[in-house]
Amino acid sequence: MAKSLNTKVEYTEKATSMMGLGTYGDVMLGDVAFEFYNEKNTEDFIQIPWSEVDYVAAEVLPGKKIARFAIFTKENGHYTFSTRDNKATLRAMRGHVPDDKLQKSPNVFQVMKAGVRSLSHLGR
Template sequence: MVKSSNTKVTLTLSATWFRGIATYGKVMVGDQAFEFYNERNLNDYVQIPWAEITCVVADVHFHGRYIPRFEIRTRKNGTFIFSTRDNKKTLRAIRNYVPSNNLRQALGLWQKLKRRLKS
């Protein structure tokens, strides 16, 4: 089993990690890192320290009533896309460890179209 890097766990929820194919497991938000682990395959996990995270981007629909997924961008390892049972609760727990100016809302459909037309 993989040793957790967290000493204190704030939140644990069922989650999906989107990386080509969906991987199901648990997300753990703690004092040292954001962790995803698969209960069936112990070698299928990711640990992202808070210092490694550059920003967290959330897809927001219906004026914040529905958040289907969020993306964690890191300095060296690229992006990770997750969805949990309660994404709002997860993002609120992440907000305690990531500065608020690094939490962002994804562009909407009209914003994307405007950018494409301008360029």
């Protein structure tokens, strides 16, 4: 059984980890870390201390619905999650991640526009 980094739990929610194939489990936000525990295998877990979080990017769909969010760490890349209530999960993160580190990820059109702009600069 994995040992939690948190001494106090502030928020829990059913979630899916999007690392490789989707893994179902529980997200736990506490005073020390963001934690994900696989519901079938307790030894399969992700623990991200708040001090290691660089920023959080959320995919916002029309109607202000949040499909998923990614936590970018300072050293270990990024981890993508989707909870039953992503908006409430991100609100619970606000106490640990500054507002300027909670970002909206670019949508498909913004990515394509940036790609076309970068291609137009290659010819110069």
